Amino acid sequence: MNRQVRIIGAPMDLGANRRGVDMGPSAIRYAGLAAELADANVESTTDAGDLTVPRAEERDPDAEQPAEGSAKFLRETADLCTRLGDEVADAIADDAFPLVLGGDHSIAIGTVTGAARNAELGLVWFDAHGDFNTPKTSPSGNVHGMPLAAVLGIGDFADTEWANAPNLREQNVAMVGLRSLDDAEREAIRGSDVTAFTMSDIDERGVKPVVEDALDVATAGTDGIHVSLDVDWLDPKIAPGVGTPVRGGVVYREAHSALETVAERDEKEDILRSLEVVEVNPILDESNETAELATGLAASALGKRIL
Template sequence: MTRTVRVVGAPTDYGANRRGVDMGPSAIRYAGLAEQLERADVTVVDDGDVRAPRAEERDPEAELPASGRAKFLRETREVVTALADRVGGALEADELPLVLGGDHSVAIGSVTGSARDAEIGVVWFDAHGDFNTPETSPSGNVHGMPLAAILGVGEFADIEWANAAGLSEDNVAIVGLRDVDETERAAIAESDVTTFTMSDIDERGIANVADDALDVAAAGTDGVHVSLDLDWLDPREAPGVGTPVRGGVTYREAHAALEAVAERDCLRSMELVEVNPILDERNETATLATELASSALGTQIL
């Protein structure tokens, strides 16, 4: 039976200083997402976008954590709560939800929705750890905090809407780390999250690293959520991202990792985030995002 993929956009840029990622969902769709996914022999249903008021219309300090700083926390809560309902609804209808960000804070909603009535694991493809909290964040930007939020780290332990997924650190793998804040580094080291840096990929190869990451995420779970930040790739491959960092994975390595996801047949939900068309070149990054999603869903050369 042909699988149905439900596409949901979350056009936010609350989580970052650099504007433009709110246009990511439109750019990815324009790059031919539906056509790429159909190559994987799936039926595509586009559910539109969750409502995300423009940042200029809102006060970034309107809702603050008990301690520390997290800008646009109210707006993030509104978007991720609505997104979780969309993702959960897609799964109830036996569809695979594919979320288009927006900044990476939308992952809070994607993972929460995916984890309803299920035990899930997460593979987090990213240059960054996203493990800051309002107390440790140097910027107060929530796109540097979503994984900490989902796992209830620090101040997020008392923010119920952020850590509602019940995700176990034992089933989380971060792949491709190369830019981590000092306070973040300590928190990750103290956690039970599994990490694979770019050095690990260089030394062991992407195939081995991807397999190990999927082992971690799939162990004892009902499925795997893939969170793909396009800054995971080297900026020469993906120039249009929110926070580019040199030294990322290549085009071919990225496809190999997502092909490994397809081979496992464990994908429950997925998101593509941090595409910034303002910084892109001929919509290359958005086009690459569509190709990688198609690889994760099983597109084959032969």
């Protein structure tokens, strides 16, 4: 693929309850992202820099709240995601491929809404968590546990223009690798048209068949797909630098196989519209190994091969 990649940093940490993910974009760049992308035969790479994010200490997390429940820093999240959505949409309009570096997973609201602005979008969501809470159901009020519900317009997000993604249907969303859900999330996912694959599915069937099925879901009747990769999808033994680690995640080769499967489908059908990598936390990392892994996985998704 003669792909021109535009890197967009979104150093957001207001959606989580642990600081440090705001340094994720810098850590990923420092880990050799440009070199990895060159090895993936990307035609060109342009770094658009980082969006500006306000400091948590300067803002009131409860300044703006929904009618029911809690969503911390909601006003700031709406602003960041609106700007990020514009950046992503502009990149696609310029025939560039947006590669978004987080930041916590709340930034996916901006990435997905931007990618879906002028196209029927499918979504593959690699994550240990459901991110399917709403302000009403969230036990913490942290928006990084809500982005998938937000872009699907569930609950309080139904009439929210900045969050509810156009041209995205539940039946074109596939979640891969779930292993940590709140009770309300579990009930909501079961009652939705989203397709959910747990780690048990990967254990029983293997990662490649599961990802192939997820891609079938995301590409059915769509113009392209967005891939959202939360590094806590991986086992914390190989990806310690995350804020919400959960034991029992995918291992190194499974992770690369999954993203290589995305690239293989993309090479055949030109399906990949955008990609984001989120939740790298250098404060919790060991020798930047989680960031290095993130760069390698991004390159695998964009076509890097061993042979």
